[in-house]
Amino acid sequence: xxxxxxxxxxxxxxxxxxLTIPEATLIQQQLRGHLNLEPxxxxxxxxxxxxxxxxxxxxxxxxxxxxxxxxxxxxxxYSLVKSSTIFPYVPGYLAFREIPAILKAYExxxxxPDVVMFDGNGILHGRRMGIASHFGVLTGAVTMGCAKKKLxxxxxxxxxxxxxxxxxxxxxxxxxxxxxxxxxxxPVFISPGHKxxxxxxxxxxxxxxxxxxxxxxxxxxxxxxxxxxxxxxxEGYYEVERWRLF
DNA sequence: GCGACAG
DNA sequence: ATCTTGTCGC
Numbered sequence: 001x002x003x004x005x006x007x008x009x010x011x012x013x014x015x016x017x018x019l020t021i022p023e024a025t026l027i028q029q030q031l032r033g034h035l036n037l038e039p040x041x042x043x044x045x046x047x048x049x050x051x052x053x054x055x056x057x058x059x060x061x062x063x064x065x066x067x068x069x070x071x072x073x074x075x076x077x078y079s080l081v082k083s084s085t086i087f088p089y090v091p092g093y094l095a096f097r098e099i100p101a102i103l104k105a106y107e108x109x110x111x112x113p114d115v116v117m118f119d120g121n122g123i124l125h126g127r128r129m130g131i132a133s134h135f136g137v138l139t140g141a142v143t144m145g146c147a148k149k150k151l152x153x154x155x156x157x158x159x160x161x162x163x164x165x166x167x168x169x170x171x172x173x174x175x176x177x178x179x180x181x182x183x184x185x186x187p188v189f190i191s192p193g194h195k196x197x198x199x200x201x202x203x204x205x206x207x208x209x210x211x212x213x214x215x216x217x218x219x220x221x222x223x224x225x226x227x228x229x230x231x232x233x234x235e236g237y238y239e240v241e242r243w244r245l246f
Numbered sequence: 247g248c249g250a251c252a253g
Numbered sequence: 254a255t256c257t258t259g260t261c262g263c
Contacts, residue, residue, distance in 0.1 A: 051253090052253080052254085053254080053255090054253090054254065055254095056254080056255045056256065058255095089252090089254070090251095091250080091251040091252065092251080092252080094253055097253080118252095120252045120253065121252055124252085125252080130252070131252075131253090147252045148252075148253090149251085149253090150250095150251090150252080151250095151251070151252045152250090152251085152252090189252080
């Protein structure tokens, strides 16, 4: 890999805007060699959801992470950062468009979450390097993906009840799951990103599922960045206020 | 060439 | 993803 591209992979101040698709593909192939899909190594006490919101035809992106307590799933802190991107949305290369902004929000967190769940895929990707895996390898964080639509592979329709799931396979290997998180609602696509196993991602996704289709981490993240974009929340790091009865 | 195609 | 209005259901 050319040195110029290698710097793009390890530099804290990422700038993917000038990359061509062939160069981005090379970076994904390089990062793939550092993937770790072994089982979780420690207990989980916090899990964050990461997402971005943007206005149509605008290069401004509103990124954020919402950290939840686990297994209670109550928001305890959040980080919001306004940034910009010109890298277009290209299926299979979402990471190059969203990671720079999400990384800034992540760096703004004084205490990192035990797991980060992305609105997108982990290894459920043609080159096994979706945004969750890309971010994980880049930062060393434990990550997983939860997409609302299938990006790659084949799968059978899971049963209609909440909790039922099927394998998503590609080229003979299981790369994720189609999970029914709510009765009679379209399934979501779950896959490990980094530092967790396929089974870990499925277990965590189900434990993070409440009364909505989307798991609590990404559901809250989506809600927060949208409120940030419309001006209801300001950029910065905050700890959620709570009314305690003792 | 044709169909698929995260956000 | 975002743009949009109403509508059906818990």
